[in-house]
Amino acid sequence: MQQVFTKAMARNIFLGGAVFFIAIYLMLSYDTWQRIPARDHADKMTPAVLRGKYLLDTNDCIGCHTINGEGAYFAPELGNVYKRRGPEFISAWIQAQPTNMPGRRQMPNFHFTQAQLDDLVAYLQWLSNVDTNNWPPNIQG
Ligand code: HEC
Structure with a gap:
């Protein structure tokens, strides 16, 4: 049937x-x-991490940079910059701006104090330990 x-x-x-x-x-x-x-790992947000995040937010770093892919594409990714460069480089880099190297994109100098730089580094370190399945890929530029 x-x-x-x-x-x-x-x-x-x-x-x-x-x-x-x-x-x-x-x-x-x-x-x-x-x-x-x-x-x-939000439980690991210390007061220094929060102060660093506040500095990043209020100085419009993502007007040029991305954080985990979100932001502007003028400057390198900051979500994994701590793993790429380490704390000393980040502090020294921010203080040494602008590089005034011809042909390179420029970053302004924010005149941060050492305490503010330490807070920024604390936040970038915390950020680099957020488990994003290694996205975006860490590219040395
Ligand atoms: C006007 C655009 C602009 C703003 C705003 C800006 N940056 Fe940058 N930043 C750049 C550029 C462009 C570079 C890369 C320059 C180069 O490679 O010569 C850079 C590089 C960096 C690097 C090194 C990245 C690497 O991979 O070596 C760090 C760290 C950094 N910026 C942190 C910050 C932080 C923190 C803020 C906010 C307080 C900020 N930037 C705001 C333009 C900017």
Whole structure:
């Protein structure tokens, strides 16, 4: 006997598929939310880290730079600069601006105090330990 594909069968396939994939979606979302505290390590935000973040935000560093890919594409990524350059380089670099090297893009001098530079470095270090699956890739420029 020939099998007839009815509207009811089509609806059941649609509804069954929808329920199945919604369940997978909810399970994966739950799994992701469970992992966030370990990945963003927000509990390790010390007062110095918060002060450094405030300096980055109020001096519009992402008007030129990106942080984890967000921001402007004029200057290098800052989310992983701590791993790329280390604390001494970052402090010295910020103090030595602008380089006035012909043909290179320039960064202004912000006249930070040593305490402010230490806070910026503390924030950039904290940022470099956020687990982003190594995204964006760390490129030495
Ligand atoms: C007007 C644009 C501009 C602003 C605003 C700016 N920068 Fe930069 N920055 C640059 C450019 C351009 C470079 C790369 C220059 C070069 O390679 O010669 C750079 C490089 C750097 C580097 C070295 C990156 C590396 O990979 O070696 C650090 C660290 C840095 N900036 C931190 C900061 C911080 C912190 C702020 C905010 C307080 C800031 N920048 C604001 C333009 C800017």
